[in-house]
Amino acid sequence: MSSAHQTVTAYWAAVEARDWETLAGLVAGDVFYEVPQTRERVRGREAFVRFCAEGFPGDWHITVERAVGQDQHAATWVLWSPGEDVTQSGVSFFDVGGDGRITRITDFWPEPYEPPGNRAHLVERG
């Protein structure tokens, strides 16, 4: 198990536990967070932890579906559940610095959409 894998597993455990002190210790002082879909960006540990602690109210839960780590990089796929019978996939790419702290996080929150009809004969629907 790579160090980056362990770091991002600890990251999601801290988020699930709302353990903001542990989360702060896992990210670099100059961590950069971005959501390309919304063009949201957060710079620095203090702003990032505040974003996590205050930006997502509610009794949601996170489970890790996949975590992959290699050298200074990692990727995760999580299931975010804001309530019963609802889940939303979240995908994140992480860069990890030489001291083991996360320096960059890129989040994606892909939502359902209807596929183009031109490929309907090539697939089944679940």
Added chain:
Amino acid sequence: MSSAHQTVTAYWAAVEARDWETLAGLVAGDVFYEVPQTRERVRGREAFVRFCAEGFPGDWHITVERAVGQDQHAATWVLWSPGEDVTQSGVSFFDVGGDGRITRITDFWPEPYEPPGNRAHLVERG
């Protein structure tokens, strides 16, 4: 560099080159492909290669932004460009079998959305 990393790098090179013969050699005979956002599923090498070759017409290009591989798992973030000045992120998780062939692919194609206003004071917009 892990074997899974090399496999998924070769996968995207084959897709970009429309080299369907090479792509076929990289996936298992019983490969399973899914897009959770659309609930599309494709089963088996022949159906999967046909889906890739016929499902996405046009002069698009793919560049790999991140590729992470660990043991039998890998994840990639690619930029898909159907034309000038347009890019769409694609995120994929891969399982790789003991023989080095890809057995499972989960694709996400996250699209832009407007973020909830409750966190606007916690972020900047790029």
